[in-house]
Amino acid sequence: MxxxxxxxxxxxxxxxxxxxxxxxxxxxxxxxxxxxxxxxxxxxxxxxxxxxxxxxxxxxxxxxxxxxxxxxxxxxxxxxxxxxxxxxxxxxxxxxxxxxxxxxxxxxxxxxxxxxxxxxxxxxxxxxxxxxxxxxxxxxxxxxxxxxxxxxxxxxxxxxxxxxxxxxxxxxxxxxxxxxxxxxxxxxxxxEMSEAQTRELIDDGLRKAGWEVDTTALNYKAHRTLPQKGKNRAIAEWPAGSLWADYALFIGTELYGFVEAKKYAQDISTDLWQTKVYAEQVQAMNGTTLPGQWGTYRVPFLFSTNGRPYLEQIKTKSGIWFLDVRKSTNLPRPLQGWYSPEGLVKLRAKDVEESNRKLAATPSIFWKAKVA
Incomplete structure (x- = not known):
């Protein structure tokens, strides 16, 4: 040949x-x-x-x-x-x-x-x-x-x-x-790039941000890979109902986010509809925990990417698109890089602290009335 x-x-x-x-x-x-x-x-x-x-x-x-x-x-x-x-x-x-x-x-x-x-x-x-x-x-x-x-x-x-x-x-x-x-x-x-080549690029980006990741080795569908306490893992092909999420982001055994991986030349779902489905259908299993419930969503942080760096002129074909689903008013937005595990922990804690401050500032009589 x-x-x-x-x-x-x-x-x-x-x-x-x-x-x-x-x-x-x-x-x-x-x-x-x-x-x-x-x-x-x-x-x-x-x-x-x-x-x-x-x-x-x-x-x-x-x-x-x-x-x-x-x-x-x-x-x-x-x-x-x-x-x-x-x-x-x-x-x-x-x-x-x-x-x-x-x-x-x-x-x-x-x-x-x-x-x-x-x-x-x-x-x-x-x-x-x-x-x-x-x-x-x-x-x-x-x-x-x-x-x-x-x-x-x-x-x-x-x-x-x-x-x-x-x-x-x-x-x-x-x-x-x-x-x-x-x-x-x-x-x-x-x-054009193959899906496997694109995954290599996504793996590298997540790894540089502090995640333990290897699409081939840390893969639930292929090897039944599970999260571990004390580790921050991006586990490939995690079950979400009848679907398989491309990556699940675990901090310890708690599921913080999902990532949808598109082909390199393919448009990114800037509305993140696929990861929304994952966040709705996922269930706690094998010792994993889900961080809460926000409407129909059980996972707070959603990402979609095709591995390409973000460029404004081709924004639907590049970058990492992110959505925090905990507030219905939040809109998807492009990121210049991946959140680190520490960054997601701080982002989650920040909104919790803001909620607590608002609660503390509420007149007690009004708060009691709401509770009643």
Whole structure:
């Protein structure tokens, strides 16, 4: 079966070589497949620095190159997110020898998407590749082909290193920069991500906010994962009546919120109707507790996201939308980031304290009358 990366072979042979090698190891050794895909990401960033005439960071690491490219606004959001996925899973493969076939599938697909964007933005051939669709490699055990590609890679890397050493680092003209940006934006509009890739982005956002989260491992439907005292867990696929909530946010054993995860390119339900259904149908089970009752809702905090950072111009396709259902006058609103567990605890306590202050300020005779 032809490689998904064949379109790179003439102009960017080292990227074709790495992508093809990763495909040949895909079934036989997913960990090494992920290792090669990390190398793919590294080489793309090196080529981007060459294309834009940029100086490498003083500490020239994959991470720092990505940061520089992001600061220079040279990576569309979706591409930056895919680079993140490659780096994260590649690091686990390189440093911890970890990686599953499913992870290799998602990262290989992500590398293919980056390859299409890179080609459409920087190729001189102007071949239209946006219609190409990723195909999962078939199982093969061709040791000779793998050995040949590995030997070819050594020669290609020498050639690339010579190019990097001779490249200009005084930038490019504004006209050239604008032309590249236009092509980049056009290519980025065609990008889609799988649900699993989107979940990786959501996992990372929740993890950075202080939640213990892993869509695959901390999953009630798959592994009967339960909340634990002293832990703040975002448990995937939590039962809510006959439905499965994408994430349930537990502080200890108390359920504080639900998250609906949409596909990357899909509109977010800014009215959060799906999470409202979860909050109405959920039941306490297996030692879990529900924090209260607000009308028909048993869970106070609801979220909906597709993993993309919030942008006002595409607000129904980006950001984290949030609703506090404890007051009927509250409206959904976009957030710049996730609430931490401590943040949700404070938000809940804040309204309780306000209610207590109002109660304390009420004349006792009026309060007694209401009680009576």
């Amino acid at each position: 032809p490689s998904n990366f064949t379109f790179l072979e003439r102009e960017f042979p080292i990227l074709y070589n790495i992508g093809n090698t990763a495909e040949l190891y895909f079934h036989q050794d997913p960990v090494y497949c992920l290792t090669r895909l990390r190398s793919f990401g590294e080489k793309v960033t090196e080529l981007l620095f060459t294309e834009h005439g940029l100086e490498f960071p003083s500490e020239n690491s994959f991470h720092n190159r990505l940061r520089t490219l992001a600061d220079e606004k040279l990576l569309p959001v979706a591409i930056k997110d895919l680079f993140f996925l490659i780096r994260k899973k590649g690091n686990s493969a390189v440093h911890d020898n970890l990686g599953t076939l499913q992870e290799a599938r998602e990262v290989l697909s992500g590398a293919f998407t980056i390859a299409k964007w890179f080609y459409e933005t920087y190729s001189q051939e102007n071949q239209n590749v946006y219609m190409l669709v990723f195909r999962e490699p078939v199982p093969v055990n061709d040791k000779l082909a793998r050995q040949t590609l590995e030997e070819e890679y050594k020669a290609l890397e020498i050639t690339l290193n010579a190019l990097l050493a001779e490249r200009q680092t005084n930038g490019i003209s504004d006209e050239h920069q604008q032309r590249i940006q236009q092509r980049s934006e056009k290519a980025a509009r065609n990008i």
